[in-house]
Amino acid sequence: MKPLITAENLAVSFDGTPVVHDVSFTLRAGSCLGIVGESGSGKSVTARSLLGLNGENATVTATTLDIGGDLRSATEEQFRRLRGSRIGYVLQDALTSLDPIRRVGAEVAEPLRLHGVPRAERPGRVQDLLAAAGIPEPELRARQRPSELSGGLRQRALIAAALALDPEILIADEPTTALDVTVQAEILSLLEDSLAQGRSIILISHDLAVVERLADHVLVMKHGRVVEQGPTHEVLTHPQHEYTQRLLSAVPSAHSRGERLSDTPPQPLQIRSAAIPRPAEAGPVLSVQGVTKRYRGPDGRHRTVVDDVSFDLHAGETLGIVGESGSGKSTTAWMSLALTAPSAGQVLLDGRPWSGLPERRRRGRRRRISVVHQDSLGSFDPRWTVGRIIADALPGDVPRAQHASRVEELLDSVGLTGAHAVRHPLSLSGGQRQRVSIARALATGPEILVLDEPVSALDVSIQAQVLDLLVDLQRTLGTAYLFISHDLGVIHHLSDRVLVMQGGRIVESGSADDVFFAPQHDYTRQLVSALPSPRLEEIA
Amino acid sequence: MTILAPAPEDTAPAQAPQAAFRPARRTPLHSPGFCLALGAVAVVALAAVAPGLLAHQDPLEIHLAESFDAPSLQHPFGTDQSGRDVYSRVVHGAGQSLVIGLGATAIGLLGALALGLAGGLGGRFADVAVTRVIEVLYAFPGILLALILIAVYGNSAMTQMVAVGVASMPGYARMVRGQVLSVKGSLYVEAARSLGHSPLRILLRTILPNTFRPLTVLITLGIGQAIVWAAALGFLGMGVQPPTAEWGAMLNAGRNYIQMAWWMDFFPGITIVLFTLSLTVIGRHLQRATDSGAAR
Amino acid sequence: MRRRPLAAALAAACAGTLLAACGAAGATDSLPAGTKEGGELVYATDREPTCLDPHNNGDMPQTYIARQYLDSLVSMQADGSVVPWLADSWEISEDGRTYDFTLKQGVEFTDGEPFDAEAVVANFEQIMDPATQSSTDLLYLSPYFDSAEAVSEHVVRIHLKRPYSPLLTVLSQAFFGIESPKAMARGLEENCQSPVGTGPFVVSEWKRGREVVMHRNENYTSAPADAKHQGPAYLEKVTWRFLKDNTARFGALQSGRAHAIFNVPPESVPTATADPTIATDDFVHAGVPFSLDLNTEGPALSDVRVRKAVVHASDARGIVESAYAGVFPYEGNSISSGTPTYDETLQEPYPYDEDTANALLDDAGWTGRDEEGYRTKDGKTLTLRLPYNSDPGETPPADLTIYQNFQAMEKRVGVEVELIPADAATMTAVKQDPTKYDIQGRYWNSPTPNVMYIKYSQETLDIDNGQNVSRVADEELDETLLEAAATTDPAEQDALYTAAQERLTAQAWHIPLYPIQTRLATRSDLVEGIWIEPSEGEPVLHDAYLLREGL
């Protein structure tokens, strides 16, 4: 049987700059082709070139590009007839991929309208499509705007729109990124259903686990080239290319604690404050006691964001807090930092009052607890260089003359060099920024580091490097980590103990392995089972 | 949960294919429009500082026999009703007009800073009060304020400056307040707080500098607008009075002779247009630079 | 008592019983074929009067419009003689101090009040009443007027304190238009809004800042003897619109939205002349030309040498011709060429002469120089303050140019002229206070050379409304002019007024610049028959008719 898509030596360049080189693959009916790669690997560009959607300044060449016909010199009109009817395309981030000011129904109906379905038939068809995509109350949802829908429903609506004309091929570009794990699992099963109905899918993801679940065949891309391809099982179990191997080993959930995720050697750590010995049991360094946080919404109603949360953080240990968006984990972190005052309960630092004090009396002790944000760029003064950012965090007792050398030391300790001190954060990559952020946090010589989703924005291999760095640092410095993440894998990899939060409450706590392997609470079980990685676990 | 656009490790962000949809960023100096605008502003600035370098004729010297001469080699912009050289008057008027524009912007900005900072930093009550004041100033027609000020203090460059300055205040104040609030709520201020810095240090080293940063763009655009509005008052016969060479006053005088001596209005007018246009071009380039740069 | 039979041929033709027939004959018959009776005429002018009752204050815009709804006792002709109007005839007593006017009969005010001797008396009383705030009328009358009495129903007698030969000429101005006593009794405010007369039109509405709407007085029977026709006006309606802006006003004429405009901006004259559909009618006002009055109470200008130097240095002809683009002529005499007894030898008494000016100033002791090059004396700079009304539309742009030119010219001889823009309120204060100015630009339109007395006599200082801007108190001048007022002999008048002109010129109390002109432009393809009467240059719309329907 003739493949639905045949691409040979596909290359894409933008304004003469080549971005994708020499990509060849075929998509057979009823199969799923996975394209895996980190950001910048050219996977989306490859997919878009199948639809002619790379924009005016893109040049696409191929020796063969056949999707039911030769498309090598296809016009916009030829591509347009392809889109929607033969190939459905689902983008990531459904909030911005659905027109925010149009009704969901209108978005789903658009392909119907464009392909001549009579106006009267459309509402019925739209509702059927929404229902088929697993959206409850389709009639109501069709009348709502994307912003009134949850992320999962939006993604479903986007899929419904892509499938409106029942195309043979569905290209799903990072369809689950930015979704909570439980929702992610639901979307993946929706795609599985579609596959089961005989549709062919090209699934693009940075997440090996996601691809592994659906794809029969996988392409691993790096810097615009296919570095490895083959049947999914084979590639994942016996990766040939060094990059694939690295990628696999970087997945944190597949490795228990203590194992290195990246192939970088442990960072050379020469840090002056490293002298803190790992103290004996002298009570928790941070004690959160029954804190509750309520906000008064603009509508005058109170919302409880954190509800009666208690935990202790001991010196040198890592406490992970895991939960989906809106679970209150970040607010808990901010209360621990005493940047937000709890509505009830209290936080003790070193056994002494912390949360209830006036800021004036807290200021002197602030250097004992530092924070690393997810959005490190946002946490840097936009006017400052890396050196200034770190120097700004140095304690007041460090003489100005020593600032430069201390900054260099700190940069060294996080795997950067003194040369980075004069650079502007904007010119750094995401991983480098996160390292600067860690260096700044360490500059005060803290006992506790609050890590608020520090690696969520990073590619998996970069994430691996940063996680390794954190492990190395803790080993040397003995700093206690309060680690916040939505990613169970990351949490499991790093934490000694884990708290699971849902709707502002702690629903389960215990040692990392206990929570991960023997979850007690329903919600935890749901979270764990939703992780798309059990088979990967076996493989590794 | 927000996922930031991931950037590849250790490669310049510009190499990411997603970014390749747009051509590589160029510095403003590569844009001919920007250079032209910069040149125009430089010429006007030179005219303001040393008019003698650009025009050799006395802007006030009358030549009764040469009134209403059309533009010629000797009088590139023609002469006015008293035979004064319009070109010299335009050149010599630059200083006066620029001073009014700068002064008005300064007045507007200073008032706005006081208001905006009070609103942004002074706590909830102050903010509500300031918001109201800004609202009232907005609703208060600027031209009325100018008219009354001129009725009270008489026609002069000073009144013109104050009137335009005060009228531009609410716009700036709103902007300053918004900027203070946005900086105050930013993560980097929170980061500074979590480092245990004192409020004063945070105010002086983080909040204020970051509040002022985008104002440069605004000032660039504002000066042009202030000059236009000062000229509008001059055009209505308020402000600097003849025979002083000032663009607005020249427009006012020229309007009466528009049918027989179009150059009397055309050249000061086109000068204002080109000057403000240049400032706009510069301002927009700066804005683009800040927007795509560190401004968040 | 000398009788002066004054029944000119023109007046006789329509006098007495014939009058009614003239009016009743119907206007249309006398119009050329193809023209239209009735219709609306839009007349656009620059300045808006502050009050429609010309007795109040007394500024030019008031006479121009008042002529349309008020009749005066007599009408003046171009040669200076007067013909009957509301007064059929008059007798002047031997000593020149009693005037008996015999009034036209059967005339009614448009509010139905009868026009009779009592009504005329009421008018004089209203004029003399301080509450009326008359300015112009008082300047003409108060040195002479004693009382008015109704001798009979149709004869009114005016008693003068001293002889006043120009009285009839003076009364011909619309400033002395006769108003309904009943209307005047309503109070100043209401009378300002809608004065009632016997004239060819009736004020219907005054939309301030926009226009005055007037409708035809269908019962009009009291046209002056020199009118082009008797009886009601041809036009049904007149819209008297105020268009301050020169460009807009001229544009309104070009587009036909106005049939006639008053004061063609000098800068539009070339365009107007070139346009075949635009006819212009220039009238040179009699009276004191627009002049820069020099305040003789000032420390520098009290010295005649300084005044003469300032005049010599000003290049008065040059600054006028440049500012008015050669459209307005230069006038260097103290009264303008249209005024009876004008002495043309004084047309340019002080030609531009920088050297003489410098010599005079040196002679006067202004020999020092300050850092800016201005002359000083005893450490004080020779600075002359020239305040002017800077409210929008108040100072014509050409006059503003004149001030600037004057300033620049004086600078050449080291005299600093400080132009002081001021609003109307400040200008009023300046007018009242001679310490606040050194120079002011002023004119005084008047049909009689006796205007010199109004402008420069000590009595004017006493009346104190700021007309004697030069603050002249000169016995010789006063005597000469009073003598001229007292004599009725034309030759004697001529000699005396000439002497006065010489005296004024010799003293250089002011720098005459140009005679005020009424520059009327009409769309000759749309309207005809508008003429300018000679006393104050008032446009007369009574005889105007439309050639076709306006646009």
Place this chain on the structure above:
Amino acid sequence: MTVHTRDETASASAVGGAAPATAPGVVPPLDPTAGSDPAPGSDPAPGSGAGTQRPGSRWRALARRAASQLGSAVLLLWAVATIVFFLQHMVPGDPALAILGGASSNPPPETVQAVREQYGFDQPLLVQYAAFLGGLVQLDLGESYTMKESVVTVIGEQIVPTLQLTASALVLAWVIALTLTLVSAGRSGLAGRIGSSIEVVFAALPHFWLGVVLLVVFAVVLQWLPVVDGGPLGLILPAATLGIPLGGFLAQVTRDEFDAALRQPFVLSARSRGATLHDVRWRHVLRHAALPGIALSGWGLGSLISGAVVVEVIFSRQGIGQVLVSAVTSQDLPLVVGVTFVVALVYVVANLLTDLAYVAVDPRLRASIGRAS
């Protein structure tokens, strides 16, 4: 005054940066303090995906909103009136003289004194202020000193031509903005460059100069259009004078937003469903692009009234601008207050209409009125 022009955009982007990223670059004008609440962490509000809304609460919220808007409008008018009152009292000169026929009149002192007493000018300022407020409360703006007519009548007559002028200018501005945007925005090459250059130039044209040039070229030299008013033809040049710069400004804003919207993923998403570029421009992008322009239109109308002063002078048009100029110079306090009131009222109403127009175009706000505020 156009001075605010830039500030608006600048503040828009400044606030937009801090506001929730629902619509990049667009500020919902509803809540000026949006983004000021330092919501901790990256957790979005739970229930942001919450579904249904109770219509009842939405109506209540709308009613509350209307009431609070009315309240602040009244407060605003009071503040404006107070400022005018005291400012006008700083103007030198005697208001009694203004009543008696202007500064050049020469009334006897008794008359002046009588008028002073009649109008209460001899009272202390605060007593006068109280009387003034008393009048305002009864919606009595009084009688103009110089026009001798009720202020309401004067303004009622004069506001019509001004509103005609500003409304047609606003319409023209939008026609220019949309035409330029649709013809040239989001297009590469010459069309886009020319389009954006035209906008910048248009936006930089000052009224006083543009008006005079248009007047000379079209009315005086070419004689295509009348110089002064008189029907719809006479409206063309004044409206063009006011509308062209605003049109250029709106076009700039609209184009920027248009370009931004074109880069949004939903555009790609729509095209991937088979929509043509034309479809995308008209059905998706234009609405987004119009949003900030609509938000600025209320302000624009206010600025047009200021601009109308200049334009009315150039074209000798009747209108509120001319009245304002003469009222201030002749110290006609009731008229000054009246005009100020009307302008402030126009500002309030325009902003209200902008809100409504905005909600009509951007239904997200309907939801947010019900839910968030």
